[in-house]
Amino acid sequence: MTKDKPATVQVKTFADHKVITQPNPLRKVLRRVADKDLDDPIARAEKALAGLSGEFKNWMSVEADRLAAAHAAILKNGFTDSTREELFRAAHDIKGDAATFGFPSAAAAAESLCRIIEHAPNLDEVPSDLIAHHINAIQAIVRERTRLDTVSTANELSRQLRGVADEFLMHANRDRPEHLEAILAPSIAPGD
Amino acid sequence: MFRIDFNKLRFLVCDDNPHMRRILRTLLHSFGAREVYESEDGATALEMYSHYVPDIVITDWSMPIFDGLELAQMIRQPESKGNPYAPIIMLTGHSEKRRVTVARDAGVTEFLAKPISAKGLYQRILNVVANPRPFIKTKTYFGPDRRRNTANAYIGPERRLGGEAEVLPQPSLLDKARTTV
Numbered sequence: 001m002t003k004d005k006p007a008t009v010q011v012k013t014f015a016d017h018k019v020i021t022q023p024n025p026l027r028k029v030l031r032r033v034a035d036k037d038l039d040d041p042i043a044r045a046e047k048a049l050a051g052l053s054g055e056f057k058n059w060m061s062v063e064a065d066r067l068a069a070a071h072a073a074i075l076k077n078g079f080t081d082s083t084r085e086e087l088f089r090a091a092h093d094i095k096g097d098a099a100t101f102g103f104p105s106a107a108a109a110a111e112s113l114c115r116i117i118e119h120a121p122n123l124d125e126v127p128s129d130l131i132a133h134h135i136n137a138i139q140a141i142v143r144e145r146t147r148l149d150t151v152s153t154a155n156e157l158s159r160q161l162r163g164v165a166d167e168f169l170m171h172a173n174r175d176r177p178e179h180l181e182a183i184l185a186p187s188i189a190p191g192d
Numbered sequence: 193m194f195r196i197d198f199n200k201l202r203f204l205v206c207d208d209n210p211h212m213r214r215i216l217r218t219l220l221h222s223f224g225a226r227e228v229y230e231s232e233d234g235a236t237a238l239e240m241y242s243h244y245v246p247d248i249v250i251t252d253w254s255m256p257i258f259d260g261l262e263l264a265q266m267i268r269q270p271e272s273k274g275n276p277y278a279p280i281i282m283l284t285g286h287s288e289k290r291r292v293t294v295a296r297d298a299g300v301t302e303f304l305a306k307p308i309s310a311k312g313l314y315q316r317i318l319n320v321v322a323n324p325r326p327f328i329k330t331k332t333y334f335g336p337d338r339r340r341n342t343a344n345a346y347i348g349p350e351r352r353l354g355g356e357a358e359v360l361p362q363p364s365l366l367d368k369a370r371t372t373v
Contacts, residue, residue: 020327029197030322045222045310052218059211092254093209096285096306182288189287189305
């Protein structure tokens with residue numbers, strides 16, 4: 001869309017690598033505006049996102065149902081490559097999306113569940129209650145979202161789940177330093 | 193001050209989650225983009241990449257068939273017939289620092305950890321438009337220069353050989369603009 005003519009690529013060769021510099025093909029989409037320009041694309045986008053918020057509760061319910069279905073498949077068939085993968089994907093999606101949908105505590109609980117799935121040496125040896133409590137907590141947070149007194153409860157629930165999960169993971173990985181390092185590393189997610 | 197003419201940009205969005213695709217589409221359209229193509233897996237995204245020749249790719253990491261990391265590696269094929277230089281923004285729920293390193297080594301241009309925000313996405317797009325980095329080709333890597341800063345105080349083994357002018361920074365339009373104001 002932004003390429004009217006082929007760009008001239010400059011290649012500089014060194015002993016074991018090449019540095020390739022091409023004229024910026026996207027340069028023409030940048031335009032200078034006056035400092036007093038009132039157009040604010042970020043504010044416009046935030047407003048549009050707020051316009052979607054009426055759908056967030058329903059979207060979150062769909063995500064929570066998917067997680068419950070993935071858990072039900074594990075209870076029925078045990079951990080296989082496909083059941084593990086689906087549980088992780090469902091939890092990982094909630095981890096990434098739930099805060100945007102207005103459910104940050106569900107995101108935190110889902111992150112804790114993702115860490116268990118990623119770092120437990122053997123998922124069959126993870127206490128089944130630990131996984132079930134994460135699933136139930138996420139469903140409860142989504143279901144009870146409309147009650148004003150549930151926010152602090154949800155935060156506390158997620159915090160305690162994470163504490164128990166971390167304690168389990170640190171013990172289970174005490175002889176696996178690379179996993180311990182990953183478990184203890186700070187998150188780079190915005191807002192953390 | 194600079195603005196991006198989003199209506200001149202073509203985006204390819206790749207995410208298996210329909211809700212996240214809707215969010216991304218909403219944000220990009222609000223910024224002013226008109227051409228936003230979507231795929232729900234890496235394989236379809238690669239086909240669409242060849243067909244629509246997007247200016248910017250925004251991809252999730254975890255996806256079926258092949259994931260965002262593999263998509264980036266397939267786009268960054270220096271001998272391919274397509275464009276191996278398009279900016280790739282990885283938008284992902286993975287929030288560990290080591291993931292950033294892995295994505296960087298696959299040729300990803302920018303990394304954006306979820307939860308997504310309008311500001312975060314806009315800044316990443318502005319960065320790839322206004323501050324493109326030169327590409328580096330070695331035996332094991334082809335992609336944007338992974339050195340964003342030149343650390344004069346660095347002490348240790350050099351991974352690159354070949355003299356002083358190892359990095360040829362492409363002039364930043366923003367810096368250029370600042371010096372001409």
